[in-house]
Amino acid sequence: MERAASQITRHVGKHWGEAFPFYYVMEYPKSGGSWLSNMIADYLQIPRPVRSVFPAGCESVLHGHWSYSPRYKRVFYQYRDGRDVVVSNYFRVLREIREPEYSSNPAYFKRRFASLFDPQVDTEDVRAILPRFIEEWVTRPAATRLSWSQHVNQWAFDRPNVATLSYEELLADASATLTRVLPIHTGVPVDPERLATTVRKYSFEQQTGRKRGIESRGDFIRKGIAGDWKNHFTRRAGEVFDRYCGDTLIRLRYEKDRSWLEALPES
Secondary structure (H helix, E strand, O other): OHHHHHHHHHHHHHHHHHHOOOEEEEEEEOOOOOHHHHHEEEHHHHOOOOOOOOOOOOOEEEOOOOOOOOOOOOOOEEEEOOHHHHHOOOOOEEEHHHHOOOOOOOHHHHHHHHHHOOOOOOOOOOOHHHHHHHHHHHHOOOOOOHHHHHHHHHHOOOOEEEEEEEEHHHHOHHHHHHHHHHHHHHHHOOOHHHHHHHHHHHHHHHHHOOOOOOOOOEEEOOOOOHHHHHHOOOOHHHHHHHHHHHHHHHHHHOOOOHHHHHHOHHH
16 A cells, blocks of 8 residues: 555645645665655745655655656655765664564565675674675675665756755755755745754754664664765675766765775775
8 A cells, every 4th residue: 555655645746736836855775864744844844755655645755766757746765875885785784674663575585685684694794794784785785776876876967946955055054955955946035943953853862862872773874974984885786886887976076086995994
């Protein structure tokens, strides 16, 4: 029912989304889109349907990993350093297959990430397994049909009706970032006091009870920082990532060139 409701909502959004209106938050999985969606919905005081068995039928914030369509209006597209995205996805998939309360379809993940089901592999040794996982993550993506590079290149560059922002800038100053992007689609300046209340409510500390950077691998909000990839990437992982995603990393200006590979450890 949830899947059918989502499909109908996509169809309604493409053809009649302006009538409600819908606001869309699009991202590649684990790029911080849930955080952004919650803040936009809270600030605008409108629903953000999650796992609804009914199609959206009122002014709402819709969060997804959908492919680009020019028919979607009022889109906020959030991107994130792909190296952090793949590391975050690694821990997310581990949680999905290990924790009974999260695991809904282990066979789905086994088809995509055989590395995490290999009895010869120690999944706690992230550096050892990450090169293989990156290859699987790119070639058999989960929760979307597109790889990270394909998704970002569809959405993030010079698209009409799409306001782009990065996870890193939202992390550095959520108030300033939302002050910039919200008026693009609402048409009115933000209310600073109202926005400050929303930002405080959805801060990492408020949502988790932890200081930013303190990791909890079993939680949906794991660490809440940028640059964690540096703790897990070896030279081999970097080379695999660069082969598939290096051009997009540079296009997004996370790196000027490929010299970042030279600083990575061998193991």
